[in-house]
Amino acid sequence: MATLRPAGGGHRLSWSDAARIVLVGLLGAILGLGLGNAVGTVGDLGPLDVTTRLTTGVGSTFDVGVAAVRVDTPGPVGLSITANDIRFSGPADLAETLTSFGDVAAVAGSLRRATVAHLLGYAAVGALIGLLLGLATHRPFLGRPATKHRRRVAYAAGGWLALGALATSVIGPSVSLASRSWTPVVGLSVEGQTVPNIQVAGTLLDEAVRVLQDNENFYQQLRLRTATAMAEIAVEDAERGLAAFVLESDLHCNLGMTRVISEVAVQSRASFVLSAGDITMSGTQLEALCTDVYLSRLGGTPLVLVLGNHDSLQTGADLETSGAVVLRGEPVEIAGLTLLGDSDPFRSQIGSPTTRRGDETAEDFIDRTAELTCDIRPDILVVHDPAHAASAIEDECAPLVLSGHRHREEGPTVTGDIVAYSVDNSGGTGENTPSYGPLATNSAVALFYFDPDNGAVAGYRTVEFGRDGSVDVTDFRRLDAGQFNRAD
Numbered sequence: 001m002a003t004l005r006p007a008g009g010g011h012r013l014s015w016s017d018a019a020r021i022v023l024v025g026l027l028g029a030i031l032g033l034g035l036g037n038a039v040g041t042v043g044d045l046g047p048l049d050v051t052t053r054l055t056t057g058v059g060s061t062f063d064v065g066v067a068a069v070r071v072d073t074p075g076p077v078g079l080s081i082t083a084n085d086i087r088f089s090g091p092a093d094l095a096e097t098l099t100s101f102g103d104v105a106a107v108a109g110s111l112r113r114a115t116v117a118h119l120l121g122y123a124a125v126g127a128l129i130g131l132l133l134g135l136a137t138h139r140p141f142l143g144r145p146a147t148k149h150r151r152r153v154a155y156a157a158g159g160w161l162a163l164g165a166l167a168t169s170v171i172g173p174s175v176s177l178a179s180r181s182w183t184p185v186v187g188l189s190v191e192g193q194t195v196p197n198i199q200v201a202g203t204l205l206d207e208a209v210r211v212l213q214d215n216e217n218f219y220q221q222l223r224l225r226t227a228t229a230m231a232e233i234a235v236e237d238a239e240r241g242l243a244a245f246v247l248e249s250d251l252h253c254n255l256g257m258t259r260v261i262s263e264v265a266v267q268s269r270a271s272f273v274l275s276a277g278d279i280t281m282s283g284t285q286l287e288a289l290c291t292d293v294y295l296s297r298l299g300g301t302p303l304v305l306v307l308g309n310h311d312s313l314q315t316g317a318d319l320e321t322s323g324a325v326v327l328r329g330e331p332v333e334i335a336g337l338t339l340l341g342d343s344d345p346f347r348s349q350i351g352s353p354t355t356r357r358g359d360e361t362a363e364d365f366i367d368r369t370a371e372l373t374c375d376i377r378p379d380i381l382v383v384h385d386p387a388h389a390a391s392a393i394e395d396e397c398a399p400l401v402l403s404g405h406r407h408r409e410e411g412p413t414v415t416g417d418i419v420a421y422s423v424d425n426s427g428g429t430g431e432n433t434p435s436y437g438p439l440a441t442n443s444a445v446a447l448f449y450f451d452p453d454n455g456a457v458a459g460y461r462t463v464e465f466g467r468d469g470s471v472d473v474t475d476f477r478r479l480d481a482g483q484f485n486r487a488d
Contacts, residue, residue, distance in 0.1 A: 021131060028130020029123040036122030040082075041115045052115045055080045070182055070199040079112055185209060211437070218438040218469060219256035223263050225471040226463065230267030233461075233473055237268065240476070242449040242458055243335060244268045247423050249276035249384070249404020252310065253290040254427035256438075257465075261426065261445055262297040264463050268447055271335035273301055276404035276423065277308025277384035282349040283315040291315065295322045304334060307343035308384040308405065309354065316343070329368075331376045336452030340373060340398070341382035344405075366391050373397040379455040386410065386422045393418050400457050400479070409444065409462070412479065419479060421446070421460070428465065439467045449476070 040051040055061070059072045064083040182199040200209065237244070246265050251257060265273050279294065280287040295303060303324040307316050316326045325332055327341035345365040348354040360368070370391035373381050381398035383389045385405040393401055393415050401420040407429075410422035423446045428439030444464040450457040459479045464472045 024133055025127045025131035028133070029127035031130075032122040032124070032126020033119050035126070036119045039122075041111070041118040043111060043114050049083070050111070051082045052111045053080045053082075054078070054115065054119070068180065068201045070201070079115065081111060215256060215437055219259055222256075222465060222469055222471065223259050225469065226260050226263045226465075227267060229463070229471045229473045230264060234267070236476070237449070240449065243452045244270050244447055244449050245335070245337075246270045246273045247276065247402055247446040247448060248273065248426035249423050250278040250308070250407055250425040250427055250429070251275070251290075251294070252278055252425075252427040252429045253281050253287050254429065255290060255293050257427055257443065258290075258294040258297050260465065262299070262301070264445055264447065265298060265301045270301060270447075271452070273298060273303050274339070274380075274382065274402065275303065275305035276382060276402060277306050277344060278310040278404065279305065279308070279319075280311050280315050282310060283312025283347075284349075287315070288318050291319050291324075292322065295319070295324060302334065304332065304339060306341040306382050306384055309344045309346040309348040309357075311343075312347070313343075313357075327382060329372060331378055335450075337380060337450060337455050337457075338376070338378040339380050339382060340376055340378035342369065342372075344384040344388070346385075362388065370395050370397070379450075379457070386420065389420065393420055407441075412460075424462075424464075428467070438469075439465060442466050448479070 037053050040053045042049070042051050055078045056076050059070055060078045060081075061071075062069045062081045062083075180201040182201050185198050185200055246261065246268065248261055251261075261273065264270070280290055303319070304327065305319065305324060306327045307313075316328075320326050325334070326343075327339060329342040330340075332339045342365075343357060345357055345360050345362050346354050347357045366388050369381075369383065369388060373392040374395050374397035378398050379400065381389060381392055381401045383401070383403050386401075386403040389401045389403060392398060396416045396418050399418060401418060403420070403422045404425070406422055407425035408422075409424040412419050412421045414420075424444040425441070426443050426445050428441050428443035430440040442464065444462050446460050446462050448457055448460045457479055459476050461476050462474045464474065466472070
């Protein structure tokens with residue numbers, strides 16, 4: 001059996017041969033990019049299953065079938081985000097989804113990175129195949145050398161195929177998007193932030209834009225009424241000479257209420273805002289916009305929280321990265337108070353059954369919380385679900401226990417020397433109602449007053465928000481075990 005061997009017993013790779021092999025590899029990479037973009041990158045964006053592709057000349061787009069939003073972005077290359085199998089019950093449902101596109105960077109950043117990684121993978125495979133083909137056409141590995149003409153034909157065909165695949169995968173979707181009937185929307189405000197250079201297309205978008213504007217007007221007016229109501233108690237609070245903090249719970253990603261809560265914090269000069277959890281609906285990546293907007297609106301006011309059953313570990317990580325304090329079973333000192341709390345042992349997501357967050361059962365969580373509380377003896381114990389503080393309350397190891405979860409105000413109730421209180425839902429969301437839009441139910445936050453020198457919480461009042469846009473600030477109420485009837 002004859003061994004293929006170049007004439008003269010050997011063949012050294014010339015620069016021209018190497019260049020041709022690299023060229024074939026490069027063409028393979030370009031072909032891989034084209035195929036990868038044609039296939040698209042499939043991923044999750046909160047509750048949406050989406051496919052992303054690179055486009056050119058149309059900016060960045062978010063397409064949900066019945067409607068699309070187009071935003072101008074720097075440079076010739078944009079990102080097309082297409083939601084798969086989406087159904088909307090009406091313009092309010094659509095408006096809630098489109099709200100997330102108000103911050104292009106927040107929504108599209110991770111998808112852009114995933115798309116680039118996806119395309120680089122295809123390009124790497126294409127380059128490898130191209131290099132192998134280039135080596136295979138090198139004359140030492142053939143029974144006879146390829147002619148220059150054949151090589152030129154092969155390179156030309158490969159080049160046109162690669163460039164054609166890339167151009168088709170990018171230009172095709174771009175032309176389709178550009179052919180839609182786009183209508184500029186000037187001065188659209190999403191949660192207090194003006195959205196520049198936006199264009200919309202679709203059958204429900206006229207109504208959806210109206211819903212967005214109605215929502216903006218509702219919460220702007222609610223914020224102004226809150227400022228007025230809080231100004232009326234400013235002198236009284238100043239004379240009392242106590243520090244204050246705001247307690248909220250079950251915001252459930254109602255971005256409109258974040259501006260109202262921040263107004264309460266500013267007007268009361270709150271030392272911090274304390275959240276008893278459920279800042280989000282499911283703790284998805286999409287809802288990072290909710291936490292970003294919330295912290296931005298709080299400005300320099302610290303946010304301290306426990307994770308509720310609707311908040312994910314990623315929610316907590318995002319909040320901590322942005323400067324919030326997430327209670328994780330260790331005492332935290334803030335403004336002269338010692339706080340203790342931990343993440344709810346359960347995990348709930350829209351459309352999925354509630355499960356345990358980890359290996360710990362509810363009973364284990366209750367026992368551990370009681371043991372920690374009696375070891376640390378904080379000024380305030382914070383849990384999401386008031387039931388999870390039952391043992392700690394019985395053991396009388398923290399003078400004040402705060403919670404949320406039940407979407408109604410409960411307490412103050414007294415057990416021995418312990419006062420327990422659950423705040424009403426602060427997001428105004430009802431059962432099976434969206435978190436976007438004007439309040440679906442009445443909502444409230446509580447304002448607690450304390451002495452930072454000794455950590456004693458002296459009293460509280462609530463700030464209540466009606467579905468009709470009304471604001472009511474209740475009278476100051478002293479808060480110690482001796483002030484309440486134990487049957488309350």
